[in-house]
Amino acid sequence: MNAPVPAAEAANSSAAPVFPDPVSPSKISARGVSVYYGQKRAIDDVSIEIPKNYVTAFIGPSGCGKSTFLRSLNRMNDTIPGARVEGEILLDGMDIYRSAMDVVQLRARVGMVFQKPNPFPKSIYENIAYGPRIHGIAASKGELDGIVEQSLQRAGLWDEVKDRLGDSGTALSGGQQQRLCIARAIAVDPEVILMDEPCSALDPIATARIEELIDELRGRYAIVIVTHSMQQAARVSQRTAFFHLGKIVEYGTTSDIFTTPREERTKDYITGRYG
Amino acid sequence: MSPAILFVLAFGLGLVGWLAGRSRAWAFRKAAPGGRINSLPDFHAWYVGLWVAVPTVLFALLWGAISPALVLQHVLADPAAAALPAFGFEREAIMGEARAVATGAAQAVFNSEAQGLVEPYRVAITRYETIGLIVTLIVAFAGGAFAFLRLRPDFTARTRVERSVMALLLLASLVAILTTIGIVASLVFETVRFFGMVSPLDFLLGAHWAPDPMSTGAPEGSSFGAIPLFWGTIYIGAIIAMAVSIPLGLMSAVYLTQYADASVRKVMKPLLEILAGVPTVVYGYFAALTVAPAVRDVAQAIGIANASTESALAAGLVMGVMIIPFVSSMADDSIAAVPQAMRDGSLAMGATRAETIRKVLIPAALPGIVAGIMLAVSRAIGETMIVVMAAGASANLTANPFASMTTVTFQIVAMLTGEGSFDHPATLSAFALGMVLFLVTLTLNFIALRVVKRYREAYE
Numbered sequence: 240m241n242a243p244v245p246a247a248e249a250a251n252s253s254a255a256p257v258f259p260d261p262v263s264p265s266k267i268s269a270r271g272v273s274v275y276y277g278q279k280r281a282i283d284d285v286s287i288e289i290p291k292n293y294v295t296a297f298i299g300p301s302g303c304g305k306s307t308f309l310r311s312l313n314r315m316n317d318t319i320p321g322a323r324v325e326g327e328i329l330l331d332g333m334d335i336y337r338s339a340m341d342v343v344q345l346r347a348r349v350g351m352v353f354q355k356p357n358p359f360p361k362s363i364y365e366n367i368a369y370g371p372r373i374h375g376i377a378a379s380k381g382e383l384d385g386i387v388e389q390s391l392q393r394a395g396l397w398d399e400v401k402d403r404l405g406d407s408g409t410a411l412s413g414g415q416q417q418r419l420c421i422a423r424a425i426a427v428d429p430e431v432i433l434m435d436e437p438c439s440a441l442d443p444i445a446t447a448r449i450e451e452l453i454d455e456l457r458g459r460y461a462i463v464i465v466t467h468s469m470q471q472a473a474r475v476s477q478r479t480a481f482f483h484l485g486k487i488v489e490y491g492t493t494s495d496i497f498t499t500p501r502e503e504r505t506k507d508y509i510t511g512r513y514g
Numbered sequence: 515m516s517p518a519i520l521f522v523l524a525f526g527l528g529l530v531g532w533l534a535g536r537s538r539a540w541a542f543r544k545a546a547p548g549g550r551i552n553s554l555p556d557f558h559a560w561y562v563g564l565w566v567a568v569p570t571v572l573f574a575l576l577w578g579a580i581s582p583a584l585v586l587q588h589v590l591a592d593p594a595a596a597a598l599p600a601f602g603f604e605r606e607a608i609m610g611e612a613r614a615v616a617t618g619a620a621q622a623v624f625n626s627e628a629q630g631l632v633e634p635y636r637v638a639i640t641r642y643e644t645i646g647l648i649v650t651l652i653v654a655f656a657g658g659a660f661a662f663l664r665l666r667p668d669f670t671a672r673t674r675v676e677r678s679v680m681a682l683l684l685l686a687s688l689v690a691i692l693t694t695i696g697i698v699a700s701l702v703f704e705t706v707r708f709f710g711m712v713s714p715l716d717f718l719l720g721a722h723w724a725p726d727p728m729s730t731g732a733p734e735g736s737s738f739g740a741i742p743l744f745w746g747t748i749y750i751g752a753i754i755a756m757a758v759s760i761p762l763g764l765m766s767a768v769y770l771t772q773y774a775d776a777s778v779r780k781v782m783k784p785l786l787e788i789l790a791g792v793p794t795v796v797y798g799y800f801a802a803l804t805v806a807p808a809v810r811d812v813a814q815a816i817g818i819a820n821a822s823t824e825s826a827l828a829a830g831l832v833m834g835v836m837i838i839p840f841v842s843s844m845a846d847d848s849i850a851a852v853p854q855a856m857r858d859g860s861l862a863m864g865a866t867r868a869e870t871i872r873k874v875l876i877p878a879a880l881p882g883i884v885a886g887i888m889l890a891v892s893r894a895i896g897e898t899m900i901v902v903m904a905a906g907a908s909a910n911l912t913a914n915p916f917a918s919m920t921t922v923t924f925q926i927v928a929m930l931t932g933e934g935s936f937d938h939p940a941t942l943s944a945f946a947l948g949m950v951l952f953l954v955t956l957t958l959n960f961i962a963l964r965v966v967k968r969y970r971e972a973y974e
């Protein structure tokens with residue numbers, strides 16, 4: 240379905256999606272991306288520029304394709320039988336779906352945090368050391384220890400777990416587990432972190448900690464977060480994209496989207512009048 | 515009229531009760547305001563039917579058990595019985611003959627003494643059959659009338675029927691449990707008898723196994739050392755067979771859960787499970803006729819001159835193949851039970867599929883895999899046909915896989931089917947061996963089930 244879009248429709252749809260940022264250069268550019276599950280099209284011709292050093296939020300009603308699009312940014316869709324991506328997704332200007340692209344390298348550069356905390360049934364230490372070991376990042380045990388400590392510190396978990404690094408990661412509380420997963424993701428020093436509803440399984444206090452953490456992390460990484468909470472999007476993100484029925488309806492700075500949405504559908508959704 | 519006919523009668527009357535209960539309940543239902551009664555008419559029907567059939571069947575069972583004794587008593591009271599020989603085979607033969615003629619199973623008597631007993635037999639049998647039939651009918655009608663009269667529109671027939679269904683299921687499960695207990699009890703009894711003749715220490719720690727079933731006099735403890743059998747069992751079932759089945763089973767499980775297309779999996783998994791359904795005697799042929807000679811040829815080719823056709827290796831290899839499905843299906847289940855999120859987490863870190871399997875999936879599934887292996891071991895050490903056909907009978911205590919070896923199961927068969935009389939220590943040793951085997955497999959299964967349970971809880 241990569242047929243050229245008719246001119247009239249292109250003019251119509253290009254109004255919203257592409258959002259060149261004057262200040263921060265694009266980390267990821269998606270151009271005309273469609274994602275299929277078998278015959279079914281879940282993402283339909285989406286284009287978006289995701290900047291460095293910002294948090295970009297994806298919002299939209301359930302089933303509109305936020306997770307699908309997010310997973311296509313680090314090729315996690317490759318693991319789903321029948322899933323297919325069309326169009327171009329560039330990371331620093333290089334197409335991540337080109338045949339020479341090494342998926343292992345890609346995922347080291349574009350990390351992911353899932354909706355439900357999914358620590359491995361291993362010790363806290365081993366959870367963090369997992370990525371660095373796979374990618375051969377640490378040359379010595381000392382270096383690995385350093386990476387583990389630094390990652391846990393950046394994820395704001397170090398003080399809580401430093402005395403029990405040998406305990407199982409699954410024995411932590413939900414919020415701690417999610418920070419462990421974030422620490423695990425940053426242990427391989429990625430450039431982008433994708434988060435799919437990272438707080439939806441957490442209570443408000445744990446959520447607040449994660450939000451703080453996201454804010455601290457954005458200095459180093461480009462962060463993309465999918466969320467169902469308008470407040471959360473407003474609190475943590477600087478850019479917001481509103482998805483609906485597999486398309487991006489509107490994309491802009493978070494303050495614009497929340498205060499002066501251009502599209503009626505966006506307005507309805509953020510004010511809770513949707514559906 | 516035999517108890518079998520009483521059973522048929524019980525079911526026939528039960529059906530009548532069923533229909534009667536049903537029609538009464540329908541009548542209630544028609545009359546009830548809104549057409550609703552406490553329980554559906556079918557429950558009323560079952561209630562009456564069960565009340566007719568169950569007591570009748572119980573009575574038939576009871577009558578089947580006691581009526582022969584009553585008949586016998588009646589016959590012995592007859593003056594003609596006074597002439598019978600007091601005991602033994604002859605007496606049995608005469609009475610049997612008289613009974614056969616009385617029931618019409620035989621035409622004429624061979625022993626003249628039997629002739630006098632035919633008539634008393636005929637009278638007694640007729641009398642007790644008549645009594646049985648009458649009581650059966652009374653029981654059936656009493657049960658049926660009791661139940662039928664209790665029916666009311668608000669009668670809780672449903673609850674009562676449900677309760678009797680539960681009792682029936684309980685009874686069914688008790689049969690299996692009681693049988694097991696009975697088996698164990700007889701095993702214990704014979705084992706104790708054996709240990710009365712041979713010291714347990716000699717048995718468990720001795721290294722020489724050569725019981726002589728024909729020997730007379732006090733048994734020699736030194737020929738009942740079972741260590742070579744234990745060793746053979748472990749060597750074949752737990753070492754060689756596992757060396758085959760663990761890697762193959764695990765790899766096929768990994769392939770099936772992680773790599774195979776749905777269509778391949780759909781074909782391969784049942785095929786693999788068919789392996790578990792092949793009768794072990796077929797594996798036995800395969801071991802004895804194909805694998806064992808091949809193993810011997812290989813042994814000779816590598817310079818082991820005296821390699822025999824019967825070898826631990828041949829039996830172990832085939833046994834290993836036999837239990838692949840046990841290992842692989844448990845491993846398959848437990849790998850598949852590792853949450854997808856765990857896999858995604860690893861893949862999202864940039865791990866390859868193989869790394870994900872090795873470092874995340876298998877460690878996470880390990881308890882289930884280990885449990886599967888334990889079940890497989892317990893299955894392997896209890897396996898008989900393959901070792902009977904391929905491993906040999908000589909109790910060698912050696913680590914040479916090409917040597918002939920024997921196992922606990924083989925010796926149980928050998929001792930029980932041997933020439934010795936039933937209370938000879940050589941024969942009784944089979945029970946002690948069975949006891950050991952039973953305890954070991956029980957322990958393995960118990961641990962495996964505990965492990966699986968713990969592991970299921972871990973992932974809800």
Ligand SMILES: Nc1ncnc2c1ncn2[C@@H]1O[C@H](COP(=O)(O)OP(=O)(O)OP(=O)(O)O)[C@@H](O)[C@H]1O
Nearest residue numbers: 276279281299300301302303304305306307308319
């Ligand atoms: N593995 C899959 N196979 C087939 N269809 C899928 C699969 N995953 C998602 N879909 C479909 O793709 C569409 C988009 O799903 P997606 O999970 O991306 O939505 P979402 O916006 O993340 O929703 P939510 O907010 O509920 O998480 C849905 O219609 C969904 O049914």
Ligand SMILES: [Mg+2]
Nearest residue numbers: 305306307435
């Ligand atoms: Mg989603």
